[in-house]
Amino acid sequence: MTTDMLSIEGVSKNFGGLSVISEVSFSVPEGGRVALIGPNGAGKTTMFNLVSGVYRQTAGAIRLRGHDISNVPSRKRVRLGMARSFQNIRLMPHLSVIENVMLGQQARTKSLADMAMPLSGSRWRREAETLLGEMGLDTYPGEVVATLPYGIRKKIEVVRALAAQPQLLLLDEPAAGLNQTETASLRDFLMGISRRGVTLLVVEHDMGLVRSLCDHAVVLNFGRKIYEGSTQTVHEDPLVLEAYLGPRHNVAQGAVTNNGVAGDAA
Amino acid sequence: MSGYWAGILSILAINIVFAYGIFLPVATGQLNLGGAGFQALGAYAAAYASASFGLPVYVTIPLAALLAGAIGALIAFPILRTRGVYLVLATFAFAEVVAGSILNSETLGGAMGLSVPAFIDWQIPVAVAVLVSLFVFYLMSTRFGLTMRAAHDDEVVTDLMGVNIRKTQVTAFGLGAALAGLAGGLYAHTFSFVEIQGFNAVVSIYVLLYVLLGGTQTAWGPIVGATFFTMLPEVLRETLPTVKQTLATLVGITEPVAPPDESWRLVILGVLTVLMMAFRPEGLITRTMMERLQFRRSPSRAAAEVSA
Ligand SMILES: Nc1ncnc2c1ncn2[C@@H]1O[C@H](COP(=O)(O)OP(=O)(O)O)[C@@H](O)[C@H]1O
Ligand SMILES: [Mg+2]
Numbered sequence: 001m002t003t004d005m006l007s008i009e010g011v012s013k014n015f016g017g018l019s020v021i022s023e024v025s026f027s028v029p030e031g032g033r034v035a036l037i038g039p040n041g042a043g044k045t046t047m048f049n050l051v052s053g054v055y056r057q058t059a060g061a062i063r064l065r066g067h068d069i070s071n072v073p074s075r076k077r078v079r080l081g082m083a084r085s086f087q088n089i090r091l092m093p094h095l096s097v098i099e100n101v102m103l104g105q106q107a108r109t110k111s112l113a114d115m116a117m118p119l120s121g122s123r124w125r126r127e128a129e130t131l132l133g134e135m136g137l138d139t140y141p142g143e144v145v146a147t148l149p150y151g152i153r154k155k156i157e158v159v160r161a162l163a164a165q166p167q168l169l170l171l172d173e174p175a176a177g178l179n180q181t182e183t184a185s186l187r188d189f190l191m192g193i194s195r196r197g198v199t200l201l202v203v204e205h206d207m208g209l210v211r212s213l214c215d216h217a218v219v220l221n222f223g224r225k226i227y228e229g230s231t232q233t234v235h236e237d238p239l240v241l242e243a244y245l246g247p248r249h250n251v252a253q254g255a256v257t258n259n260g261v262a263g264d265a266a
Numbered sequence: 267m268s269g270y271w272a273g274i275l276s277i278l279a280i281n282i283v284f285a286y287g288i289f290l291p292v293a294t295g296q297l298n299l300g301g302a303g304f305q306a307l308g309a310y311a312a313a314y315a316s317a318s319f320g321l322p323v324y325v326t327i328p329l330a331a332l333l334a335g336a337i338g339a340l341i342a343f344p345i346l347r348t349r350g351v352y353l354v355l356a357t358f359a360f361a362e363v364v365a366g367s368i369l370n371s372e373t374l375g376g377a378m379g380l381s382v383p384a385f386i387d388w389q390i391p392v393a394v395a396v397l398v399s400l401f402v403f404y405l406m407s408t409r410f411g412l413t414m415r416a417a418h419d420d421e422v423v424t425d426l427m428g429v430n431i432r433k434t435q436v437t438a439f440g441l442g443a444a445l446a447g448l449a450g451g452l453y454a455h456t457f458s459f460v461e462i463q464g465f466n467a468v469v470s471i472y473v474l475l476y477v478l479l480g481g482t483q484t485a486w487g488p489i490v491g492a493t494f495f496t497m498l499p500e501v502l503r504e505t506l507p508t509v510k511q512t513l514a515t516l517v518g519i520t521e522p523v524a525p526p527d528e529s530w531r532l533v534i535l536g537v538l539t540v541l542m543m544a545f546r547p548e549g550l551i552t553r554t555m556m557e558r559l560q561f562r563r564s565p566s567r568a569a570a571e572v573s574a
Contacts, residue, residue, distance in 0.1 A: 052426055078428040092419035094483055094553060095412070102409070103416050107428035109409065118407040142560070144553050164428070 003066055005030045005168050005199040006051065006082075011060035013046055013223075020046050021223045023060070028168070030065075033190075033200045035210045035231060038220035039244055044203045045087055047220070048170050051201075052084045053077045064168070078107040083166035085157040087173045087203070093146035097137065097156055100145055101128040104163030128163060135159050135189065150177045155186070168199045175206045187213050207235070219243065272388040276456045278496045279391035280449050283398045285476040285488035287446030290402070292474075292482050294438040295418035296346060299354045301473040303361030304443045306465035307334040308450025310368060313380040313460045323384050323455050327394075330451025331444045338443020342436040361470055368462045379461030386455040394452060398445060403485045405441075414438050415483070446473075479542050481549025490551050498538070502531045 007027040013020050021043045028034045036044050049055045051062055053074030061068050064080055072080065083104070091100050102124055109115060119125050132138050135155055145153060158174055174190075175183045187209055194200055204210050210217065210231055217234045219227035221243035227234060234240055284305060291298045308330030315326040345356045368374050405411050413434050416424040425431050454460050472495065480491020507525040514523045542550065 054422060054426065075425045075428050075430060078426060084426070086423070090420055090423045092416050092423070094419055095415060096553070096557070099412055099415075103412060103424070103427050103429075106409070106413065109428075115410040115413075116408055118404065119409055119412065120407060124409070142557055144557065147554070160427075 003030060004028060004063070005032070005065060006201065007063040007066075008047070008051075009061045009063065011047075011050060011057045011062060013043075013050060013055060014058045019223060021050070021057070021220075024220065024223070024225045025060075026218045026225060026228055028199055028201050031194070031197055031199055032216060033194055033214045034202070035214035035217040036201060036203045036220065037205070037207075037210060037217055037234075038226075041222075042220040042243075043223040044220055045172055046223075048084055048172050048203065051170060052082065078164055078166070081167040082170065083107070083161040083164040083168075084170035085161045085172055085174060087176070089150075089153045089157055091145045091153055091156055091160070094144060096142050096144055097132065097148070098125065098128050098141040100156060100160050101132060101163050104160035107164040131159055131163060132156075136185070151179070151182060154178060155182075158186075158189075162193065166198065168201065169193065171200065171202045171204075173203055173205065175204060175209050183209055274496070274500060275388040276391045276452075278493060279388070279395035280452045280456065281473070281476065281492040281496050282395045282489055283391075283452065284446055284449035284473050285480070285492040286398055286402050286485075287442045287444070287449060288473050288477045289482065289485075289488040290405075290414075290438045290442035290445070291435070292477050293406075293418055294414040294435050295421070296435055296439060297354045297474070298357045298439070298442065299470050299474055300357035300359075300361035300364075301446055302465040302467065302469040303357075303364035304334045304338060304446035305450035305453065305469070305473075306361075306364050306368060306460075306462065307337060307443075308447025309454040309460045309465065310374055310380070310450075311447070312451035312454040313382045314374060316382050316384050316455070317380055320383070323386055323390070326384070327390075327448065327451040327455065330454070331448035334447020334450065335440050335444025338447075339436060339440030342439040342443075346432065346435050346439060358467070358470065361465075361467070365462050365465060375461075377462070379459055382454045382458050382460065384455055385458050386452070391452045391456060394448065398448070399485070399489060402488075406485045410434070410437075418482075475539060479539065479546075479549055481546075481551035483548065483553045484551055484556055486551045486556070487549050491549070494550070495535075498535060499531050502534060506530060 004027040009025050011024050012022050024047070036047065038044055046055070050057045053069075053072065057070065062070055064077075064082065069077060069080065092103065095103065102119060105124055105128065129138065129141060132141060135158070137152065137155060137159065140148065140152065145156065148156075154174065154177055158171065161169060161171070171190075175186055178186060183206060190200060190202075190213055200214070202210070202214060214231050217227065217229065217231045218225060219234065219237075219240050221239075226239045226243055227237050229237075284301065287304065288298050288301050311333040312326040312330040315321045315329055316323070321329075341360060345353065345360065348356045369377055374380060406414075413424065413429045416427070416429065417431055417434050421431050450465075476491035476495050477488055478491075480489070480494070481487030510523055510526045
């Protein structure tokens with residue numbers, strides 16, 4: 001039996017009186033590629049914030065490889081082997097591309113010497129350059145991030161998360177704003193990451209990407225889990241259809257295409 | 267070297283060290299408006315150690331840095347819990363507490379001040395300023411420097427990357443306080459006299475201006491800012507009478523005019539400050555600017571740009 005990389009057990013989150021996540025349970029197997037989907041406002045990003053420790057859940061437990069991490073401070077969770085990207089790009093605007101990636105390596109520092117050594121010419125810097133190269137981003141290492149195009153910054157977010165060499169990678173809408181070619185190359189890149197054994201949990205609206213990258217999907221709606229199962233049959237599920245298209249639509253109307261469960265989901 | 271230039275050089279060196287003391291917390295995202303308080307701590311520590319115990323400058327000046335640094339690190343824990351304008355007020359209040367305590371201390375001379383027996387010429391402040399500049403350049407090139415700048419940009423994400431934000435901020439604040447104290451120690455021995463009126467709120471504001479207008483993104487900023495603001499009054503002192511005479515001639519007054527009032531220098535300084543804030547809000551020296559300069563220098567990068 002394999003242990004689960006991540007298990008969410010009866011997790012709820014309230015903001016004041018507002019319930020944003022209600023008793024959600026699901027798990028991500030080691031080495032798995034799971035999609036977390038649902039309409040806007042469903043609570044997907046909030047779930048990422050709970051897992052990474054930005055917020056603490058109101059109820060329930062979050063386990064990483066079986067260990068309850070609920071009381072582990074956010075800055076220590078990345079050292080346990082998880083890294084994430086952000087839906088609304090959260091790169092450091094005044095740092096250069098390579099510096100943002102080197103910041104992502106922070107979780108792997110061990111001693112004071114790691115903090116006190118100049119970075120230029122270091123193995124940290126060479127490694128960050130290599131990683132950027134693998135993503136096809138090596139033309140920009142010295143440039144300050146703030147001025148770069150959206151699509152490039154979106155990719156740097158993924159590279160920064162990977163720089164932590166995580167076992168669990170949480171990606172919040174990594175393909176948003178990318179064109180079809182870029183999305184395809186992102187998928188190939190993530191497949192490569194997955195083959196190296198990294199577990200993926202991906203929030204994504206592009207159902208083409210979801211189906212070609214992930215085998216398993218969890219669907220949230222208004223903070224509740226409404227579906228868990230194969231990504232190939234998710235678009236046939238009546239509850240999922242209702243969540244995306246409203247109660248009057250159903251499967252017979254054939255509103256679901258191969259390219260997306262719902263066009264308005266982005 | 268003439269006494270005038272030796273004096274200017276000493277003040278410039280002290281101001282650069284002082285500016286680095288404020289730069290470190292500001293580069294980490296913490297505005298420090300209590301600079302004069304930390305400088306006063308250092309100046310009085312050195313003055314007292316020199317006057318009462320006859321300790322040599324190579325003891326009193328490091329002592330100034332240590333004392334201010336230790337107090338800075340101690341108060342950083344409560345003070346850095348505050349944010350934004352409240353942090354500015356808290357650091358400002360700290361400087362007032364220091365000034366008030368010294369003013370009411372008979373041991374430290376109260377309003378009369380203390381005279382400092384050991385005098386240092388310009389060479390020591392300049393050597394210290396060079397060493398401190400090299401130290402800050404080194405610090406900003408390390409991973410610690412990277413985490414400082416990251417904390418400045420986004421605390422939440424920097425924390426998620428595995429950085430201990432509080433440790434980073436307290437360290438930067440404490441190191442900064444030590445440098446401000448070091449500047450104070452140099453000050454005490456350069457002017458052979460300390461009085462608390464010399465460490466007032468305007469001093470705190472000016473040193474913060476050096477840093478903000480010089481630029482907080484690179485270690486070049488404080489040097490440029492401190493140099494600009496230290497030299498400008500001197501340049502104006504030289505040129506303003508000539509400018510006024512020329513203007514007078516233009517409007518047809520031929521006889522010599524009286525040199526302009528001192529306050530004109532402050533007016534010009536103020537106007538320049540506002541203009542710089544309006545046109546270079548991120549400071550004179552920015553990362554992008556340094557990056558461009560580097561692009562021009564490195565032929566391989568330039569080639570890469572052409573082929574891209
Ligand atoms: N810090 C917060 N305070 C209050 N409400 C929040 C907060 N964060 C998220 N929410 C609310 O939680 C709901 C889910 O948001 P989110 O997790 O961002 O959805 P998704 O990522 O699925 O689009 C939304 O209604 C949002 O307004
Ligand atoms: Mg979201």
